[in-house]
């Protein structure tokens with residue numbers, strides 16, 4: 287469940303859809319399992335048969351939301367699904383669940399969205415002034431209202447008219463009684479792929495790992511700015527928006543996506559290993575053992591170990607049964623809390639010079655606690671290596687990040703951060719090193735959380751005020 291005191295970067299949302307398959311809802315359910323890392327606040331599936339939309343949505347993990355009875359009720363050969371971590375509109379409450387489903391003058395429609403609109407607040411105010419009554423506080427609902435208001439003849443044209451009025455990040459899966467429409471924003475900030483399943487089924491997913499789970503064949507990535515209409519008339523591709531600079535989120539490679547997914551043809555696990563190897567080359571250190579901070583630090587630590595020739599050990603063990611929240615014990619026994627999630631194996635650390643590898647430092651809480659823990663387990667030296675550049679800026683495009691002030695790197699130099707986390711040394715990969723490890727051109731990516739160079743400007747933007755506006759303006 288959502289925990290307001292939880293302080294890390296969070297994943298975003300996962301979208302999934304199946305067209306033309308007798309088991310559409312069951313496959314979507316399995317697909318959402320594979321996308322669970324992208325959102326744990328809530329989940330939902332909508333299917334459609336004979337113009338009737340069947341919906342199951344709820345708070346919590348996929349395993350909590352769907353039971354056999356709910357799945358059996360999701361009839362039809364088309365379904366779309368969503369796992370959510372909120373960006374705009376607050377966390378899981380019974381109003382803020384996706385996919386959104388509505389009846390319009392032109393029939394029913396359902397929408398699942400990964401991303402965040404930077405002009406969502408303005409658009410909502412404009413729509414409310416015109417009489418729209420919102421049922422949720424999610425930015426996604428703006429797209430639904432704009433689509434319903436459009437007087438264009440087809441669902442796809444109505445959706446295009448709506449999307450031309452919004453700015454920001456969206457990987458969308460929309461469905462009416464006949465078709466599934468898939469859209470990626472013109473910058474292509476969030477991932478979205480197509481696959482084929484069964485005899486004639488088409489599947490869409492945020493990540494390829496979900497295609498593997500249901501034994502679908504990867505077909506291709508949805509292109510930035512592309513709309514794919516999958517209907518009884520066949521599959522059609524359109525590029526209805528003004529072309530923009532491609533800006534795929536580089537943090538997907540570093541942290542968000544699952545290591546067994548391919549993003550734009552690059553395997554995430556291999557990418558993370560290559561980043562770790564580059565980090566070892568850029569910031570070498572004399573040490574006895576390389577230890578990952580689980581889970582996210584594992585592939586880059588392996589790459590670091592292989593490149594440096596220093597042995598790799600799983601010296602910190604993660605308890606996978608903790609869930610997102612646990613009640614922090616009070617006063618004297620409070621420091622035991624962190625050991626519920628991560629614990630150092632003393633046999634590995636005694637007298638050793640240790641390199642801890644993690645993907646990012648957000649507020650510094652994890653690194654600080656882990657350095658202490660590893661020293662207490664007997665380490666002689668503790669060096670920290672981070673497989674991303676310092677996180678100095680918040681994300682406005684679909685990742686739930688703390689405000690700029692809460693990001694340790696926004697107000698501290700690397701050497702100040704090193705003192706704060708009490709390490710013997712602290713080094714981050716450089717931006718150049720990151721792209722050289724990915725074998726990619728920086729111009730094609732968004733790295734605003736490291737560089738502050740935001741690819742989509744914010745209307746009426748004044749730095750962090752926009753974040754506050756996005757986060758709180760809907761609570762009136």
Ligand SMILES: O=P(O)(O)OC[C@H]1O[C@H](OP(=O)(O)OP(=O)(O)O)[C@H](O)[C@@H]1O
Pocket residue numbers: 293294295541579580581582583644645646647648649650651652653
């Ligand atoms: O500096 P902090 O504010 O402590 O946040 C940084 C940590 O948070 C994330 O991991 P998380 O514990 O969420 O788990 P994961 O690596 O398994 O995703 C991230 O991978 C870092 O390890």
Ligand SMILES: NC(=O)CC[C@H](N)C(=O)O
Pocket residue numbers: 297298299370371372373374375384399400401402403424425426684685686
């Ligand atoms: N993290 C996301 O991609 C969230 C999608 C959408 N903005 C919401 O708040 O529900």
Ligand code: SF4
Pocket residue numbers: 475535536537538680681682683684685732733734735736
């Ligand atoms: S700001 Fe960072 S997390 Fe957000 S889209 Fe850009 S690279 Fe990704």
Ligand SMILES: [Mg+2]
Pocket residue numbers: 579580581582583644645
């Ligand atoms: Mg981590």
